[in-house]
Amino acid sequence: MQRGRQLRPGVTLVRAGEPMAALFVVRSGSAKRYSVTLGGGEQVHGFVLPGELVGLEGFASGRYTCEVSALEPLGYCRVPIRKLEQLLERLPGLRREILRLLGQALDESQRLRGELALSDARGRVAHFLADLSHRLARRGLSPTEFHLSMSRADIARHLGLTLETVSRALGTFKREGWLRVRARDISVLRPDALAALGSGIA
Amino acid sequence: MQRGRQLRPGVTLVRAGEPMAALFVVRSGSAKRYSVTLGGGEQVHGFVLPGELVGLEGFASGRYTCEVSALEPLGYCRVPIRKLEQLLERLPGLRREILRLLGQALDESQRLRGELALSDARGRVAHFLADLSHRLARRGLSPTEFHLSMSRADIARHLGLTLETVSRALGTFKREGWLRVRARDISVLRPDALAALGSGIA
DNA sequence: TGCAAAACTTGATCCATGTCAAGTACTGAT
DNA sequence: ATCAGTACTTGACATGGATCAAGTTTTGCA
Incomplete structure (x- = not known):
């Protein structure tokens, strides 16, 4: 090692x-x-x-x-x-x-893979954020305040979407008060809402 | 064992x-x-x-x-x-x-997963068939004449599509002379075309 | 063999998301 | 601090696939 x-x-x-x-x-x-x-x-x-x-x-x-x-x-x-x-x-x-x-x-x-097959754009982005949050928490980092190290284009290519659609999904989450977004810095205000949407309780 | x-x-x-x-x-x-x-x-x-x-x-x-x-x-x-x-x-x-x-x-x-993220409906169905064909061939079975043991609905749920879309994709492959389809029996006439479409050379 | 149920095909319409195009906000280099 | 380049947002429009709705074929059971 x-x-x-x-x-x-x-x-x-x-x-x-x-x-x-x-x-x-x-x-x-x-x-x-x-x-x-x-x-x-x-x-x-x-x-x-x-x-x-x-x-x-x-x-x-x-x-x-x-x-x-x-x-x-x-x-x-x-x-x-x-x-x-x-x-x-x-x-x-x-x-x-x-x-x-x-x-x-x-x-x-x-x-x-199942996630991709079943959810719509917002669901996928919500799931992505919820998953990231969860994995950060597992390592003792903040699950609600974090920095995205990847571009919108990377997220889009990961989720089978376009970067515009990812941007719009983040926009709606912001407008609905679920997130605060400033460039790549994310604050999750409604983890519950994201998790629900991300796991298909759309 | x-x-x-x-x-x-x-x-x-x-x-x-x-x-x-x-x-x-x-x-x-x-x-x-x-x-x-x-x-x-x-x-x-x-x-x-x-x-x-x-x-x-x-x-x-x-x-x-x-x-x-x-x-x-x-x-x-x-x-x-x-x-x-x-x-x-x-x-x-x-x-x-x-x-x-x-x-x-x-x-x-x-x-x-990548397949799902990148291809459209026809590409996914083509990939599904090409993959099945490949796996059957590996077991010594015919890669061009086979029976689908699963329903269109199962295929659809596997590929993140609706059963109507799967049916239509098969329909176009049939019309283009790539397949012969009779209920669940498939004859592949143009394996090359399917494989190409299925691997993103759309 | 015939009948009912299930599976499948086909058609018409609608909507989510892709595409194209501008404009704005970061970021890093000088 | 300024500027250029990149990343991101937002808008207008087009389209592939979902949805809804009949029809048709196949299958399994009596």
Whole structure:
């Protein structure tokens, strides 16, 4: 388990197609997971926050399948796969833990897919904010006052919307008094309303 | 590794919320993975074909998180988790294999999510058919002549569309000479066209 | 074999969101 | 502090797919 040198915004941590030599744990900052489509567009799979893992999909083929690049200065640890396999040999607890983490990632991905299939634009944006809030809270950060490290365009590409629609959704939440928005700084005034709309109680 | 008694269509193999006591491998038939939303609707996560695994998301919390029920008479094997853990203790190859399978499921789920976010209705239906075709071929079945075991409504709920839209998409593929459709029997005449449309070369 | 129910197709209309276009507000460099 | 470039907001309009509503085909049961 090595501490990696901090990455500056825009710098890539892993590239699609590279052999999977390690897993990464983000310690500070945030990152964007995405892949590049045939047309040259970006398909944003999600955002990585402190405490979260990068690289799990690599187990599929031994190569990473998406790019992960820093949105804010990114501190991380590197866990070489060789080392991990040695530890898995000896530690049943770690075996269960890694299965749990993979299961969790899978479950989350499926849940998100369902979200996309069922909700409308406002619902998706609400869900995005509620989810972010929840994950920040889990790390002891404020669930109601936070800074978006990603652009509206990134959010849009993540949710299958256009950046205009994301902007308008935020606009309506602001007007309804659910949020305060100033550029990328968000204050959540009605977490309940967002969570409800985000989980399909539209 | 036990062989399970064949299930009749409509019968449920695993239920959301049940403790995860085993993984299942489908041997014959097909099944639908779904969860029930707050409004009572079905959110279809996907379909399970022979050779594929059921229950992996259970590693997240030790409980299954979605329902899996048979669409056609379903033959399967049951792999108790206790037994699996014992084997993982001794077999490094199996450890890698289970990680590979989880990674694959994760990668697939993410790729599908991207599909949903980027394509329009025809693209999604084309992708669905191309994917099904591919998975059938992998099991040695015909990639061009097959029977859909799921209803249009199931396909729609899987793709985030309405059943009318799915029906219309199939209609246009038929008119353009890409498919022959007779109820649930499909003949693919232009696999190339479907695959292209399905992978965003719209 | 025939009948009823379910599944599917097709058509007409409406609306949410995409698209195009301007204008405004940040941000970072000099 | 100013300026240029980028990010974001807002508006007007177009459109793909949802919705509503018949019809038609298929399926399973008597």
